[in-house]
Amino acid sequence: MTPWPQTLAAAAALGAGAVAAYALFWPRSTLLGPLVAHGPPDQPRIALTFDDGPWPGATDTVLSVLASFRVPAAFFVIGRYAQRHPALVRRAFDEGHLIGNxxxxxxxxxxxxARDYWNSQISRTQDVIRLITGQTPALFRPPMGFKSPITAQAARRHACRVVTWSWRGFDxxxxxxDAIIARARRCVPGDILLLHDGRDPASRRPIGATQAALPGLIESLLARGLQFERLDHLIARIS
Known part of the structure; x- marks a missing residue:
């Protein structure tokens, strides 16, 4: 039989690991620093956001769909992609969408x-976006929703508010x-929706599902009486 002290120590270690994983990766966890993951739940408004772009053939298709529905969105762009495809970032900005880091x-x-890495990653992307749009982003979304005191400090240093999400399409x-649209049934007022208009450098997944799903996704949410609002406007309503 395992002695009680060892059992308790093992349980404590497992519990500490679970808390650490929750703090680091759960998008709504504020244990390691302030963030926004949801808008006001008492208003029928939601915000649409896209990560990992700009991506030729995907971002431009997404922008055309958004324009056809007159739906605003936020695009959290990867700096080196933005540097490579500035016209797509500029188009999104000119069409009234928000550009984030x-x-x-x-x-x-x-x-x-470490700290220098995160400061550089945010700073370089701020510079790229400012050069393209003339504006410095005020919102930062860490890759994969990862959070730590170091990322929180780096975001504050660059006057960025950390924003994650409360609903995701798992794209x-x-x-x-069809799977993306089906997941929209779980969307509720105040949700910040996460989709992707590109893919991270380590991924090889196909990216066509999001563009194909977007019209049906928007239609299904509008039919439920939900209104799309630009992310910064939605979170400005938080009391």
């Missing part, structure tokens, strides 16, 4: 990096348009 490289191992992995 999603780091310069979106390295999946970035969570293990960051292989999926189908």
């Amino acid at each position: 999603h780091t310069f490289d979106h390295h999946r191992t970035g969570m293990f990096r 960051g992995s292989a999926t189908t348009p």
Whole structure:
């Protein structure tokens, strides 16, 4: 039989690990720093956001769909992609969408990096977006929703508010348009929706499902009486 002290120590270690994982990766966790993951739940408004762009053939299709429905969105762009495809960022900005910071490289191992890395990732992307749009982003979304005191400090240093999400289409992995639309049934007032108009550098997944799902997704949410509002306007309503 395992002695009680060892059992208690093992249970404590497991509990500490679970708390750490929750704090680091759960998008609504504020244990490691302030963030916004949801708008006011008592108003029928939601915000649509896209990560990992700009991506030719995807971002431009998304923009055309949004224009046809007159739906605003926020695009959290990867800095090196924005540097490579500035016209797509400029188009999104000119069409009234919000441009946010999603780091310069979106390295999946970035969570293990130190303060200088995070300061550089945010700063370089701020510079790229400012050069393209003439405005400096005020919102930052960490890759994969990863949070730590270091990322929170880096965001504050660049006057960025950390924003995650409360609903996701799970289009960051292989999926189908029907599956994305079906998940919209779980969307509720105040939700910040996460979709992707590109893919991170380490991914090889196909990216067509999001564009194909977007018209049906928007129609289904509008039919439920939900109104799309630009992300910064939605979170400005938080009391």
